Amino acid sequence: MQLLIQQLVLGLLIGGIYVAVAIGFSLVWGILNIVNLAHGGLVVIGAYLTWILFSRWRIDPFLSLPLVAVALFGLGYALQRVLINRVIRAPLFFTLLLTFGVNLVVINVLLVLFKSDFRSVTPGYSGSGLSLAGVQVPYIRLAGLAVAMALAGGVALLLNRTRTGAAIQAVGADRDAAQLVGIDLRHIYALTFAVGAACAGVAGGLISTAQAITPTAGEPYTLQAFVVVILGGLGRVSATIVGGILFGVVETLAQTMVPGLGAGWANAIAFAILVVVLAVRPQGLMGRVA
Amino acid sequence: MPLLSLAGVGKRFGGVDALSEVTFDIASGEILGIIGPNGAGKTTLLNCISGVHPLDRGSISLEGTRISGLPPHRVARLGIGRTFQVVKPFASMTVRENAAVGALFGSSNLGPRQAFQAADEVLEVVGMTAKAGLPVASLTIPDRKRLEVARALATRPRLLLLDEVMAGLNAVETDEALEMVRAVHARGVTIVLIEHVMKVVVGLCQRVVVLNFGQSLAEGTPQEVLNDPRVIEAYLGEKYARRMRGGADA
């Protein structure tokens, strides 16, 4: 029982990271109809920025999150404005290929810059945590969950309480109609992608505190974001939260509680969930029926 | 025995009855019109007949054999062809290839060589022989509607369901389309058409079924139906129905 509760708590905390990873991915997919295969690459850039700030200037990883977010926002804006905007009206598949190409460039530039060594961000409080009735709760993971929730809340506020958010939602609903009412499509597209990239950066910062990073580590994050979005459903922040937490818990429980499965099965479990949900309920658990 | 009979057909979409208790027969060789206000369930009815939507209640049979529950391609093979209100051409193909796809499948089920011959035949019936080699993208709206008919006709249907093939056409184009439907009918094809243009309904149909809120409201010859106060009311509202009673042509 103790073990089960411990694993549930761990799953919940890991789920928080998944929420952070998926929130930007879901936004870009839902609004721009782009499945951004470079999302994992952006997450890794965020992680490396955090690492640089920490190792060069000893800036606390949680304090550097806003800086990382701003940097990724700028990168995302440029990427969408210069490159991805050019294929928005091309068939879906081309945005997949384009973002895959961008990801390839990102990973390999990072490899040139940082080599393939493992890096980690280890502030003084790294190892410590709470102990509640025998259940261990690491501070870093707890803070990660809190930041993820704040991030999700921020995106929800942006979308639902601001003029820009209204414009973003209008573009997502019908881009041509949005253009007719005077919305600058290129800007809103770039802005949405930029917000998505900023979220990816924050997620990267959180990840750098919890595990070692390497330039090629990005792929699993894109895959995790897929699973979360498919699980929860597309188009709502609340769905991403539910999907992320659920995924974290299910994955952790499956790995530790089911005999015969272990860490080596992480991807297989993720994709088994993905494929089953897609086949049975393509709109996700909280998605609306098309 | 009727060619097609619908018995108590019902279809729900998320708690709304799109169709309920729709019952009527279609005789072999007739041209039957289906009219009704927007949202009355006309296109849903065609979707149910052609197998695009499964029924929730009732049954549809073709010459006594139940066809409701069959997937669309089986219904097509049994000889029911249809067009779409919003045309759905195969955009990358030429006009001739579009028609040939109909002949390759459907109840004609020809091999590629004969299919192209059959395509040429139906293009002549709808008057598009001169445009056979053109890509679909270059066609005007009336031509796209013709192509839609040609493609359905190429499947060699016994029953052809036409969903608003005249909508959006001008007077001259409408007359040409009327000729086209008559030419198709002359080949022995039974026709069901959904139409808003009353001139077409009066000019073509021997019998009309009126749908309103998913139910059949009236049935009869075009004149009988159009003079039926319930029909006028459904189209124009009660106030106008009273004012126009006597000789209205909606």
Place this chain on the structure above:
Amino acid sequence: MSDIQPGAAFSTRPDAGGRRLRRVLLIVFAIAAAAVLVAPLSTSDQADSLGLPVLVDRSQIRILTTIGMFVVMASAWNLVGGLTGYGAFGNVAFFGLGAYTCAVLVDPHKFHLPMLLAIALAPAVPVLFAVLVGLPLLRLRGHYFAIATLGTAVAVGEVVKNIEYLGGATGLFPPIVRHGDLLFLYLMVAAALLAIATGYLVLRSRFGYGLIAIRENEEAAAVLGVNTTAYKVAAFALAAALTGLAGGVYAVWNSFINQEIGFSLDFNIQIILMAVIGGAGTLFGPVIGAIALELLIQGLAGQGTIAVYAQIGLGLLLAITVVFVPRGVVDFFGGSSRLSLSHLRRSLRETSV
């Protein structure tokens, strides 16, 4: 909604590129095929003893064999992604399953079948898999289908990696075939010819028209009498068979297969890239794409460039191709479009916001 229609995905017609282009291509292919078939003979020991000039060395034979392998896989992908308009993103699963099937069949401690028989049987498992997975997944459209197929490929790879019988993470080692270079080259070229012939026959058949009709408008295809489910699954299974065949040949050629190679995401994306760059939906587009891209990859690797720069180059090439030549080179050079600035500008305007 028009951008969500898979129909718009690859609007090149099967014969896009025009008759003249096709004739030129056929001649080029005939010459190339003859050269590929004859030249390697000059490296054989017999030719050597007769003092004939060596036209290609063994490393070039290896490159040619690899090209043949990708011609098979890109052409196979084209049946689903190009003709049917379903953007499959996990075809490497068929390659891996074919390779593992063949490796298990030739293994002296397992089935110990003769090599050629094992290769011939290699497609069986991928086909079975394609049918089982295709039935639920081919109901999905667009991104959902792409992601589901990618997910399936990764998941299968992980499962394979965890099965002891299949060598676990280490993989399997089919017996080395001595002096097999020429044999495997011809096997791979034969598989490539089979793939091209399959594409040719499909394009001219009722089946091919049905697939294109599904791509252009699935609902219209269905009411015309196309059994869309059966057709889609059949196309998927056919692609699986060809890709699995390439995997089978690869396993014995390489005499080593593990999860990383068999389910390589690099291979996965290269297959798609080749077909798309060459021209999805056309017969020879994937062939040209496979040759061009593989030569480029080999060229970048052969120049002594560090692999990362080659990868950066590949990524940039991908981005440039997608942005500027979205319909692939076959359409680009052969169709109505021309290699001109005004065409580039027009194509950019059509696809951008």
